[in-house]
Amino acid sequence: MKDLGPAESQWLFTDADLDRTPSRLDGITSEDELRRRKKAIEYVRSIGLRAGLGGREANSPSARGVMAPAAMLVHRFYMRRSLKDFPEELVAPAMLFLASKIAEDSLKLRYIVNACLSKWEPGALPWEPDPNNKDTYPPQSLEYKRWEREILIVEELALEALCFDMAIINHWTIFRRAILNLNGEAVPKWMKVNGLELGWGLFNVIAQTPLVVTTHPHILAFGVFVILLAAMDDMSISSAIKSNSEASSAFTVDLNDETTVEQIKHFCARVRAYSSMDLIDQGLVDLIRDE
Amino acid sequence: MDLAAEENKRRADRWIKGIKVGEGTFANVYKGTEKVTGRQVAIKKIKIGEMKDGLDMTALREVKFLQELRHPNIIELCDVFSVKQNINLVLEFLDTDLEAIIRDKDLIIQQADVKSWMLMTLRGLEYLHRNGVLHRDLKPNNLLISADGLTKIADFGLAREFGDPGQRMTCQVITRWYRPPELLWGSRHYSSSVDMWSVGTICVELVWRAPFLPGETDLDQLKRTFEMMGTPTDDEWPGHKELPDYHPTAMHPKQPWWTIIAPLGAEGVECVREMLKYDPKARLTAEQALQHRFFSVLPRPTAPRLLPKPKAELRPRALAPDEFTGKPRVENGNSMKRKAESPAVEPSDGKRVARRLFV
Numbered sequence: 001m002k003d004l005g006p007a008e009s010q011w012l013f014t015d016a017d018l019d020r021t022p023s024r025l026d027g028i029t030s031e032d033e034l035r036r037r038k039k040a041i042e043y044v045r046s047i048g049l050r051a052g053l054g055g056r057e058a059n060s061p062s063a064r065g066v067m068a069p070a071a072m073l074v075h076r077f078y079m080r081r082s083l084k085d086f087p088e089e090l091v092a093p094a095m096l097f098l099a100s101k102i103a104e105d106s107l108k109l110r111y112i113v114n115a116c117l118s119k120w121e122p123g124a125l126p127w128e129p130d131p132n133n134k135d136t137y138p139p140q141s142l143e144y145k146r147w148e149r150e151i152l153i154v155e156e157l158a159l160e161a162l163c164f165d166m167a168i169i170n171h172w173t174i175f176r177r178a179i180l181n182l183n184g185e186a187v188p189k190w191m192k193v194n195g196l197e198l199g200w201g202l203f204n205v206i207a208q209t210p211l212v213v214t215t216h217p218h219i220l221a222f223g224v225f226v227i228l229l230a231a232m233d234d235m236s237i238s239s240a241i242k243s244n245s246e247a248s249s250a251f252t253v254d255l256n257d258e259t260t261v262e263q264i265k266h267f268c269a270r271v272r273a274y275s276s277m278d279l280i281d282q283g284l285v286d287l288i289r290d291e
Numbered sequence: 292m293d294l295a296a297e298e299n300k301r302r303a304d305r306w307i308k309g310i311k312v313g314e315g316t317f318a319n320v321y322k323g324t325e326k327v328t329g330r331q332v333a334i335k336k337i338k339i340g341e342m343k344d345g346l347d348m349t350a351l352r353e354v355k356f357l358q359e360l361r362h363p364n365i366i367e368l369c370d371v372f373s374v375k376q377n378i379n380l381v382l383e384f385l386d387t388d389l390e391a392i393i394r395d396k397d398l399i400i401q402q403a404d405v406k407s408w409m410l411m412t413l414r415g416l417e418y419l420h421r422n423g424v425l426h427r428d429l430k431p432n433n434l435l436i437s438a439d440g441l442t443k444i445a446d447f448g449l450a451r452e453f454g455d456p457g458q459r460m461t462c463q464v465i466t467r468w469y470r471p472p473e474l475l476w477g478s479r480h481y482s483s484s485v486d487m488w489s490v491g492t493i494c495v496e497l498v499w500r501a502p503f504l505p506g507e508t509d510l511d512q513l514k515r516t517f518e519m520m521g522t523p524t525d526d527e528w529p530g531h532k533e534l535p536d537y538h539p540t541a542m543h544p545k546q547p548w549w550t551i552i553a554p555l556g557a558e559g560v561e562c563v564r565e566m567l568k569y570d571p572k573a574r575l576t577a578e579q580a581l582q583h584r585f586f587s588v589l590p591r592p593t594a595p596r597l598l599p600k601p602k603a604e605l606r607p608r609a610l611a612p613d614e615f616t617g618k619p620r621v622e623n624g625n626s627m628k629r630k631a632e633s634p635a636v637e638p639s640d641g642k643r644v645a646r647r648l649f650v
Contacts, residue, residue: 061458097345098345098346101346101348101351102351102355104451104460106348109343109344109345151345152345155345155346156339156345156346156373156376159339159346159373159378160299160373163371164354164358164371164373164378165358166351166354166355166358167355167356167358167359
């Protein structure tokens, strides 16, 4: 498994750290915090699509390339800042904006602000200047100005909270490359054909949980692969791990290492736990069978 | 004070800001020193609070890549901190750059010197490419020289990671004179070979003491390239006619342009010609170039500290004009007070969740 760089490894937290976040210290319950983080990530997605991310196509590669790091930024941000000070309605557009720049697919701030207006300020006028007519730009509504200003301020404060760490290992990229590099004989055929689509669905769900900041990116990517196998071929997590030791090298995960195997199992168990507390799709409980 | 703010202040206090050495619309560069060691640094202050689009892409890329990259031939990012609405990048202080050396007519450049600069540049570049990063703006002005003569690749404002063959990238990169023909013809799927073309043109410039292909427009750039090196044929560059902005050009015959770099010797000429192959796939990679005979035959590369250097006190390095100008200023005046900071994360085991960055 690839060692994480210094900047990356400081963003890997323990489960216990989740009980000591700024929001918790502000008296927000664990469950509340997790639900509100999840909501922030759902907002990232809906604002992103309204703002034209990936041509408004949620499943386009470029939309995926932005949404995955944006979710990661949301979780990192709330490990350092409280929901009490930074509501999810503002953090979502700011992290979307920042993630789109990090992914080299930058969204125009104007589109993001207009998307927020149409979502949260019914009746407020969006700002739609005619780029060919710079002299007659229409005036910006008060709401527009306020949202623009606040998103920029949150972006700036977030940069500091995020320690300017902008080289983000993208779990989704690791998963995607591993699937594309899989040796056809080592895995069932459906995995080569549909693995990416099925995987993306599961990723979307998992990115809503803090697992993205408590799990090593390679473990997470391989964990998703294992859950898919267990679900599709109806077997337990342990046998799914065992039956696919060959594929593990595509994820640069070493199954001879007992700690690694424990980490994979722990990851699957957490997915199951988040699912049974209804933070994420409850259907996952049935897919992740115990031994 | 919150933990991150505290840590940030501790970082800011590590450095003393000195005189301004460069100025742009949205960034200033200062000379500075590290309090404890007295080490000289350059502090690049980026005023994000004044930018219409928040954090600027060039600044973001610089932080993103330099935080992860560590190599003797790449400029070191020593620290990042923020003060009010500014991001401060603390960079290794470097005296001069390759452009100043090329332009200083009092300096004599010999084959062994060129070899040494090329070797250091290629080592830095091979490290970059090995780590999946394209520089996309190599030029003499971005190859800085340290007090002990080491060449350091700087300015990562246009860098990006590559790796996904299918991904589209912009072709509006690399300063025109150092830009390869595939970009001039609008290629969106390119690779590390674009940087190698730049290295090739820089090497010619070191010998010739003038830019090799100083095009005045993008069109003129292609014209000059082909006048000098001949119009590409299907044989030497299969598929070039399928590039998005391909247009037929006048047929210029091949001619032995490499006589201008004859002082590099037969191996040097061969090495440069292989970096300047029209077909990006046929170009030497940085790794292959390092293995080229040019670097093992005599004369040996000059030791870095013995390389020629301008004698005059160094002028401040100007910021690239396209880097921080012409971007709209924010209209609404970001003067709103900062929100209350969240309390520190204070785990019971005493291990605080603080940032370390790179200690």
